[in-house]
Amino acid sequence: MSGLNLKKGVSQSRDPVIAARELHAAIGQPDTSLAIFFCSADLDREALAAELRRLFGATPLIGCTTAGEITPLGYLDGSITGVSLASPRLVALTHRTDDLASFRFSEGERSARELLTRFRHRYPPRGADDTFGLLLIDGLSNQEESFVSALSRGLGEVRLFGGSAADGTRFGETFVYHEGSSTETRRSSRWSRPTSRSRCSRPSTSRLRKRRWWSPRRARASGS
Numbered sequence: 524m525s526g527l528n529l530k531k532g533v534s535q536s537r538d539p540v541i542a543a544r545e546l547h548a549a550i551g552q553p554d555t556s557l558a559i560f561f562c563s564a565d566l567d568r569e570a571l572a573a574e575l576r577r578l579f580g581a582t583p584l585i586g587c588t589t590a591g592e593i594t595p596l597g598y599l600d601g602s603i604t605g606v607s608l609a610s611p612r613l614v615a616l617t618h619r620t621d622d623l624a625s626f627r628f629s630e631g632e633r634s635a636r637e638l639l640t641r642f643r644h645r646y647p648p649r650g651a652d653d654t655f656g657l658l659l660i661d662g663l664s665n666q667e668e669s670f671v672s673a674l675s676r677g678l679g680e681v682r683l684f685g686g687s688a689a690d691g692t693r694f695g696e697t698f699v700y701h702e703g704s705s706t707e708t709r710r711s712s713r714w715s716r717p718t719s720r721s722r723c724s725r726p727s728t729s730r731l732r733k734r735r736w737w738s739p740r741r742a743r744a745s746g747s
Contacts, residue, residue: 526610528552533594533604539567542603543574550605551578556613560586560605564690568698575700583615586700587659587688616642619701623664628673635677658685662697
């Protein structure tokens with residue numbers, strides 16, 4: 524896409540405040556349409572979320588914990604890495620789904636249709652392939668396949684991409700971040716059951732709707 528500004532970066536600091544500041548310094552840019560990050564579960568998530576919220580403000584930002592990060596410096600473990608996209612032709616709409624433990628297929632399908640309708644109402648389509656979806660989902664939910672199936676049914680021809688949040692190889696707790704808040708799932712207690720974050724994004728002359736089709740596996744990706 525012409526006119527697309529992409530910035531990527533990484534911080535290896537174990538201090539969550541410094542890590543957030545270094546990431547923002549690397550990927551922050553005016554009029555960001557969408558920013559995504561992936562980070563180690565070893566970072567203090569509350570402190571990290573608070574500093575990211577302060578730095579990025581109203582910028583659409585999503586992210587999750589990983590089982591290792593693919594960064595501009597190569598594969599790392601214990602870092603935070605991310606990417607930002609800025610273009611007047613790229614627009615994004617985000618949605619968060621909680622309580623995956625009681626997820627129902629019909630509700631997921633309806634939610635996807637409602638999100639797609641809302642998105643297309645705000646940003647009328649210009650072509651069949653100008654919209655895509657990106658999904659970040661709790662890696663301990665055991666709901667990835669069912670949730671993706673429901674979303675795919677509701678989204679029709681819109682392509683879906685994504686992956687599952689992880690916590691290294693501990694399989695104990697995962698975190699997903701959505702525009703100012705971090706949600707947690709613990710395998711042992713499950714007292715908080717977030718979450719999937721689905722994001723519909725699109726450049727307005729090419730309607731991309733971000734959704735990722737994936738087989739459930741721990742998220743290990745990012746701004747490289």
